[in-house]
Amino acid sequence: MAAATHGKRRYETIDLTGDDDSTYGSLRSRPSPGESITQSQRDSWLEQGNEEDADDIVISSQDGDGTAMASYQLYGVLHTKIVGVQYYTGYATIGEYVVVRREPSNPYDSNALRVENVQRDQIGHIPRAMASKLAKYMDSGALLVEGCLTGSVGTYDCPIALKLFGTSDPVERANLRNQMKADGLPLEVIDQREKEAKKRKAEELKKIAAAKKDKAKAGKAGGAQKGAHFSQTDMAGTLSQGGGNSGQSLEELMGTSQRFNPRELGEVTEKFGAGEDALAQMPMAECPSKLQTRLLPYQRQALAWLLEKESPELPPVGSDDAVQLWKRSKHNPRVFTNIATNFSLKDKAPTLASGGILSDDMGMGKTLEMISLMVADSKVFSTSRTTLIIAPVGVMSNWSEQIAQHIKPEHALRVLVYHGSGKKPMSAEDFGEYDVVITSYGTLAGEYYLRGKKDPPTVPRPQGLYSIKWRRVILDEGHIIRNPRTKSSLAATNLMAQSRWVLTGTPIINNLKDLYSLVRFIGLTGGLEHLEIFNSILIRPLNQGDVNASLLLQALMATICLRRKKEMKFVDLKLPELSEYVHRIDFLPHEKEKYEALQAEAKGLLNTVKRKGKAQDTYRHLLEMLPRLRQVCNHWKLCGDRVTSVLSELESQKVVDLTPENRKALQDMLQVSIESHEDCPICLDNLHNPVITACAHVFGYECIERVIDTQHRCPMCRAEPLDLDTLVRPAVELGESVDQPDIDPDTTSSKVEALLEILKASHKKPGTKTVIFSQWTSFLNIIQTQLSAHNYTFARIDGTMRASARDAALTSLNTNPSCTILLASLAVCSVGLNLVAANQVILADSWWAPAIEDQAVDRVHRLGQTKPTTVWRLVMDGSIEDTVLEVQKEKRKLMMTAFKEKTGKRAREGATARMADIARLLR
Known part of the structure; x- marks a missing residue:
């Protein structure tokens, strides 16, 4: 046994890998391929160096990932103790954040809860009686448990406060409170919050009643003159049906559009x-x-x-500064404390x-x-x-x-x-x-x-990128x-x-x-390098408006990040002005009728899903409606009924043969998932290199590749056989639809007419060149037809084109004075291109993630741009596109309500949140 010193105490280090039955050892067998485990179990497996096999494990829907419960509410604080500290060497001090981890495979107690410091060294464990109460809640994901030391570590135990976080869903919250009350777990925080909420609601009802009373009195006095002062100015900001009056100047169009600065909220950095x-x-x-x-x-x-x-360099002796969140103690200069986690090191300098x-x-x-x-x-x-x-x-x-x-x-x-x-x-x-x-x-x-290697990756290696310690690594x-x-x-x-x-x-x-x-x-060291700690100290508190978390984030960003904007005066790029507008357009009557019919169909599907649960086929139909609603805003002919035919092909058999017809059907279904911004069910994050299996399940390629390496079956339905050759990729590299809608060249739409109106007005200003971005190449096809009909010279870049063709399009935009328009796929052109030859951007449809749009705009408004730049966002008034702008605004505020967020939810609550997002879009 090796000795370790902690403050005034002396610890004995015991080898927990042996057969010593006197210890409360941590033993975790490897999950079987495809086994559904909790995130904490998965993290435990990763900690043992098994990243190689991590992606073939399906995370339990009851946990998710380190941020899966980011918006959970605090229910109460349980004061208990850590026992068995004499057997462990974990270093901890009063006020330090510690990790409480389930250990279901512990041979001495299947309810075991081990306590670790931020360096993952074990301090001890929660007493058996208390662990037996908490284990079932942690295993089900009903409670998230966080610990903070409230006293000094003694010879055998240490006091600890356990914060119990639970669901914010009203129905589930009531059930959880009843269960916790029966088990004698504390509920003082949630009880007080509900008491205050009831009080606020009562006050609001009183205000509403008083307002109604006042309004009734006012109505009697001024009802005779109601509407007398209505004027045409009340309609300012909205284009007339069909895209506005022909021949308008740019200035007139700007006057009827809403001035828009999408970045005024500021990114978190x-x-x-x-x-x-x-x-x-x-x-x-x-x-x-x-x-x-x-x-x-x-x-x-x-x-x-x-x-x-x-x-x-670490802060010098006597300094009150923090370097990378590490601060030197004034009382003992040999002690360093991390201001984020309160983790302390004595007689040892932290690694910077x-x-x-x-x-x-x-x-x-x-x-x-x-x-x-x-x-x-x-x-x-x-x-x-x-x-x-x-x-x-x-x-x-x-x-x-x-x-x-x-x-x-x-x-x-x-x-x-x-x-x-x-x-x-x-x-x-x-x-x-x-x-x-x-x-x-x-x-x-x-x-x-x-x-082909089954053992965990080891570093260093004899050859390759992992054979050398680089002077520096740069991630572009x-x-x-x-x-x-x-x-x-x-x-x-x-x-x-x-x-x-x-x-x-x-x-x-x-x-x-x-x-x-x-x-x-x-x-970075000190604890924030672990996801669950980063979530507990920063993500959830920030979501809940914690001022201290905001200050901590400010300190973190100041120490690791340098962020300057082009508009800052001292930068002095002398870039010309960037003006951004939301250009709102009215539907024509027949367009409005089609949009409302599609919206009604989507609302009906939503009610079916809510009433019967998330049946896979019905849910896919619903997801497919969202991009169709957005497409009908561009042109009503774009939104074909793809999914119905796809599902009818697949419903009769669990796994389909990959005939050319079935492959096309699977690609259509994959396209729905891409356009709906679904997540990979293995890593629970956005789809990366999306593929679909012959059993119609969509994954990120890297994740499903790891599964195939070990088990050769689908982790969702267990269908087999499954190998890399049976995975179906998108029709084109970037998942862009290659559908060619059958549209009469003479049939346009309100949005196309509004776009042409802007081009006509800007064409009056010599030297103006425009980049038109759209998510859908099929819509670019429609615009292209109209541009040809109006004798515009244009170029085009999208994901279906070869690199040489893209280069030729850029050359034409840059060197050909008569080429005044570039049609561009948003996915292709958001990064890596210099488009300063243009000075006007039209965003024909809005992307869920605003950062993608910002990157696209910055291809034009960047160093080297010499002309004032104008950005137009085309939005159909009163449509789903309005809500997309709201989603963007919330993403800019870092609110966790957008589609790619699963934070703060267990799987069931996550599905509920997803439904809430969809309901909001269909309002």
């Missing part, structure tokens, strides 16, 4: 990061002598920040992360700023001097071109593009011959998860790893590197869990 005044005062670094391009002042500030973050998140606005030169860091870093390190850059395939060439462009020829860096089937096996010494190695996320994941478009369980995320996190950098203009796309993945990659 702007709201909680450093303010503009503080950013303006940041020190500047000298421009590196090896750099050919002269850095702008704000880029020199970025370089100084990058250099500082690569060499972080080298690196951070560079989140400057798109188009401000993040690539140049990182190149300047490479040539400014002249320090000699014991590790490699080679920088590894991981980027999307379409952006890899940009890095090598930018490096050659910005560095003086006599100081040229040796660059290796490590990608494709032609790459050779390389050792650490081989990579060390280069200054920069550029690879893709796919290559990285492929090397981390070696095909780093939000790609925002799902913490994808191959790319785990592969990036397990790289060996001295410094780690994330480049992204959108560190948060959907929710704060996106930020967690980046925190984990960077290597």
Whole structure:
């Protein structure tokens, strides 16, 4: 036994891997392939180094992931103790956040609850009697239990307060309260909250009654004059039917549209990061002598920040500052405490992360700023001097071109593009011959998860990207790893590197869990690198308006993230003005009739699902209605009835033969899931590389690939056989519909007419070029027909085109003066393209995630743009598109109500929330 010291106490370290029956050991057998387990069990399996097999385990619907209960309410606080501390070495202090974890496979107590500190070292366990009460609630997901030490650790035990969080659903809350009351569990917090809610409701009812009384009196006095002052100005802001009066100027169209600044709410990194005044005062670094391009002042500030973050230093003795949330004790300078988790270290300095998140606005030169860091870093390190850059395939060439462009020829860096089937096996010494190695996320994941290997991945390795400790790793478009369980995320996190950098203009796309993945990659220590702790300390408290959580997030962002916007005065990009408008359009009578009929059908399906439960076929019909409602806003002919025919093909047999007809039917069904923004049922996050099985279940490719490697059957219905060759991919690479609706060229729509009205008005201004974005290539086809009929010269880029054709389209937009319009698929053009040849953007339909639209707009309004830029969002008045804008607004506020959110819900509650979202869209 080894000795360990904790404060004034002495601990004995006991090997729990042996057969010592006197210990309360943690034993966890491997889940069988496809076994449904809770997230805590899955995390336990991951902790043992089994990431290799993680994706073949289906997470229990009763738990989900670390954020699955983010919006649960506090029911009460249970004061108890931790026992058996004499057997464990976990270091903990008063006020420290600790983890309470179920241990169902413990051989001494199947109800066991072990208590760990943020470093996952066990402190002890909850007494048997109390554990027997709580275990059933934790296993079912009814309660989330968090712990905080309320006293000093004694010889045998330690006092602890357990916070009990439960559902916010009114019906389930009543049932849960009754069960907890019967078990003698505390309910003081939820009781007080309900008491206050009843009081507020009574007061509101009194106000409503008083208001009605006053209104009745006013009505008698002024009823005779009601409506006398109605004027045409009450209708301002709405176009007339059919798209407005012909021949209107741009100024007149702007006058009838709503001025719109979608980013005025600020992203979380702007709201909680450093303010503009503080950013303006940041020190500047000298421009590196090896750099050919002269850095702008704000880029020199970025370089100084990058250099500082690569060499972080702990706060000096006597300082009250916090560095990466670590603070030195004033009373004992040998003690460091993490201000987020209260975890403390004595006589040992915490490990500081080298690196951070560079989140400057798109188009401000993040690539140049990182190149300047490479040539400014002249320090000699014991590790490699080679920088590894991981980027999307379409952006890899940009890095090598930018490096050659910005560095003086006599100081040229040796660059290796490590990608494709032609790459050779390389050792650490081989990579060390280069200054920069550029690879893709796919290559990285492929090397981390070696095909055919069943043992957990080990690092380092003799060859490949995991054979070397890199000087630095740079993730370009780093939000790609925002799902913490994808191959790319785990592969990036397990790289060996001295410094780690994330480049992204959108560190948060959907929710704060996106930020967690980046925190984990960077290597922040102290507890926030664990998802359940990140959720408990930041995500849930922020959702519930906790001021302290807001301050903590501000401190976190200030220490790891640099975010500047193009509009900031000190940045002084001298970019021309960006004006954004919501252009509202009235349905024509026949369009309104078709829309309302489709809406009524959707509401009927919604009522059926609510009444009978989520039957798979009915639910798919309902999901398919949502994109159809959006499509009818563009053109009523777009919304064919795809799913009915698909389901009729599949309902007679569990697994269909992959005939050409059935393959097309499956692709149609997969398209419904893509357009409905469904989640992968294995990782519970957004679909990544979506595929569909012959039994009609949709997964992210990386997740189902792991299942196939181990069990060869569908984890949803257990259908077999299942192999990679039977997976059906989208009809085109990016999941864009290739449907060609049968539409008379002379038949347009209100939205098409409004779009043509804008083009006609803007055509009066020489030099105006327009990019028209749409989610649906079929709608681009309709627009293309109309552009040809009106003699416009245009180019087009979408996911069905070869790379050479896309390049030719860009060349035409950039060099051909008569080519004034680019038709663009939103999915293809949201990242990686420079479209400054255009100065007007029309968003023909709105995307659920506003960050995607922002990226698309920033392809046009970026460094190099010389003309004022105008953005039009076309919205059918009183339609689902209005609600989409509301969803975007809430996403910008980081509220957890959008479609990709499952936070705060168990599976049943998650389905209820999903239904609530759909009901809201169909109101």
